[in-house]
Amino acid sequence: xxxxxxxxxxxxxxxxPKRSNKSLIAMALALIGLLGLFFYLDLxxxxxxxxxxxxxxxxxxxxxxxxxxxERKITGEEVDRVNILLLGVxxxxxxxxxxxxxxxxxxxxxxxxxxxxxxxPRDLAANYGNGVWRKINGLNALAEEKNKNSGGSATAQAVxxxxxxxxxxxxxxxxxxFEKLIxxxxxxxxxxxxxxxxxxxxxxxxxxxxxxxxxYSHLHFDKGWQHLNGERALQYxxxxxxxxxxxxxxxxxxxxxxxxxALKTKIFSLGTFINxxxxxxxxxxxxxxxxxxxKLWEILRLVSxxxxxxxxxxxxxxxxxxxxxxxTEQTVNGSYLLIPKLGWGNFxxxxxxxxxxxxxxxxxxxxxxxxxxxxxxxxxxxxxASQIAKQLRAQGLTVLFTRNALSQDYNQTIIYDLxxxxxxxxxxxxQQHFNTSPQTTLPGWLxxxxxxxxxxxxxxxxxxxxxxxxxxx
Numbered sequence: 001x002x003x004x005x006x007x008x009x010x011x012x013x014x015x016x017p018k019r020s021n022k023s024l025i026a027m028a029l030a031l032i033g034l035l036g037l038f039f040y041l042d043l044x045x046x047x048x049x050x051x052x053x054x055x056x057x058x059x060x061x062x063x064x065x066x067x068x069x070x071e072r073k074i075t076g077e078e079v080d081r082v083n084i085l086l087l088g089v090x091x092x093x094x095x096x097x098x099x100x101x102x103x104x105x106x107x108x109x110x111x112x113x114x115x116x117x118x119x120x121p122r123d124l125a126a127n128y129g130n131g132v133w134r135k136i137n138g139l140n141a142l143a144e145e146k147n148k149n150s151g152g153s154a155t156a157q158a159v160x161x162x163x164x165x166x167x168x169x170x171x172x173x174x175x176x177x178f179e180k181l182i183x184x185x186x187x188x189x190x191x192x193x194x195x196x197x198x199x200x201x202x203x204x205x206x207x208x209x210x211x212x213x214x215x216y217s218h219l220h221f222d223k224g225w226q227h228l229n230g231e232r233a234l235q236y237x238x239x240x241x242x243x244x245x246x247x248x249x250x251x252x253x254x255x256x257x258x259x260x261x262a263l264k265t266k267i268f269s270l271g272t273f274i275n276x277x278x279x280x281x282x283x284x285x286x287x288x289x290x291x292x293x294x295k296l297w298e299i300l301r302l303v304s305x306x307x308x309x310x311x312x313x314x315x316x317x318x319x320x321x322x323x324x325x326x327x328t329e330q331t332v333n334g335s336y337l338l339i340p341k342l343g344w345g346n347f348x349x350x351x352x353x354x355x356x357x358x359x360x361x362x363x364x365x366x367x368x369x370x371x372x373x374x375x376x377x378x379x380x381x382x383x384x385a386s387q388i389a390k391q392l393r394a395q396g397l398t399v400l401f402t403r404n405a406l407s408q409d410y411n412q413t414i415i416y417d418l419x420x421x422x423x424x425x426x427x428x429x430x431q432q433h434f435n436t437s438p439q440t441t442l443p444g445w446l447x448x449x450x451x452x453x454x455x456x457x458x459x460x461x462x463x464x465x466x467x468x469x470x471x472x473x
Contacts, residue, residue, distance in 0.1 A: 091174025098141035119253035177289025179230030188262035378410030
């Protein structure tokens with residue numbers, strides 16, 4: 001909590017009566033770069049010439065308000081749920097510049113440090129007023145035409161009406177900003193669940209070209225762990241014309257959630273936090289490619305809450321047109337729409353799922369996940385892997401087999417989560433049993449193994465270290 005930091009940013013130090021305003025400048029940079037106050041002193045040496053560009057009264061005023069009121073809470077904390085709508089638009093040089101083809105409700109539960117992502121389909125029927133129902137992805141564009149910079153709020157209000165959730169905040173980012181953000185953090189590691197090809201991926205600026213060869217490019221992704229730069233991450237998140245199960249808006253929504261999960265892991269890694277050059281680029285990205293109604297102090301407060309979530313997996317939900325979904329397809333005047341199965345405008349089932357997203361996640365069982373586990377002995381203690389496997393099986397986990405690790409000099413047990421956080425109940429059991437968090441970022445040798453079709457497909461690999469011996473006493 002901010003209150004634990006025993007520093008008064010408004011009072012000068014005794015030995016330096018004339019306080020430099022570089023502190024506030026560095027704080028602003030750190031804030032926009034998702035760092036908060038914790039690292040501002042480390043960043044001062046890297047920004048000696050930023051005063052002219054970044055010293056704006058609005059920044060300083062808001063920062064003074066923040067540090068003078070450290071106990072201020074953002075909207076939603078009082079009911080233990082903070083909702084933010086994430087919107088993705090094409091931006092310049094893309095067709096449908098202001099169409100929100102990505103709509104994600106992000107919810108944070110401060111008391112349990114849980115994060116949830118709920119994907120809203122772009123084809124969901126939304127009320128545009130006067131009895132007119134159209135695709136929800138056009139609301140932002142329509143609002144922007146009428147009143148510039150009003151699209152984010154208008155879309156957030158529409159989603160709020162549908163889901164009956166207060167959504168006070170929105171963040172809107174364009175394709176260019178998305179790519180820059182991914183690249184600035186050195187790319188992301190994502191587990192591609194299915195090999196797929198998309199021969200109709202749109203080429204930017206060629207949407208009106210006469211031939212398919214000019215309009216489209218060919219995308220290919222292999223199954224397994226992949227390291228994606230900004231361009232590839234955008235392609236993975238946007239593709240929706242692949243053959244098979246990856247060729248739909250709903251598959252795309254799931255992929256977008258995986259990208260955000262991977263990005264969250266990267267953002268909150270220590271190396272990312274203290275790199276000032278990345279922060280500087282983030283400032284540019286924020287100013288040019290991102291629109292939000294979050295104030296600076298609210299961003300800082302939000303970061304302080306989300307930062308505590310580094311060991312938690314993101315809970316995900318995609319509203320689709322499956323048999324178990326509350327939505328169904330309908331064509332109206334030649335337009336493909338998704339409407340509630342309960343009838344036009346009856347979003348009760350969507351509201352129930354949204355309201356109970358955290359409760360539902362807690363009810364997922366190990367038996368439902370059916371995770372496959374391999375236990376390797378990374379020590380010289382004979383029979384250790386067999387003993388641990390017996391303990392895990394007693395808790396209802398499926399251990400396929402045990403074997404020796406490539407080396408027997410591990411001091412600490414390592415758990416590799418090959419599901420990218422998709423089997424959270426199993427991950428939680430393993431974390432509690434070994435008192436260590438499963439790692440979703442895999443080393444190169446393990447990523448290579450996941451691509452080998454001749455090897456067994458597993459969900460968790462546990463390499464036992466010397467510290468595990470205490471579990472067998």
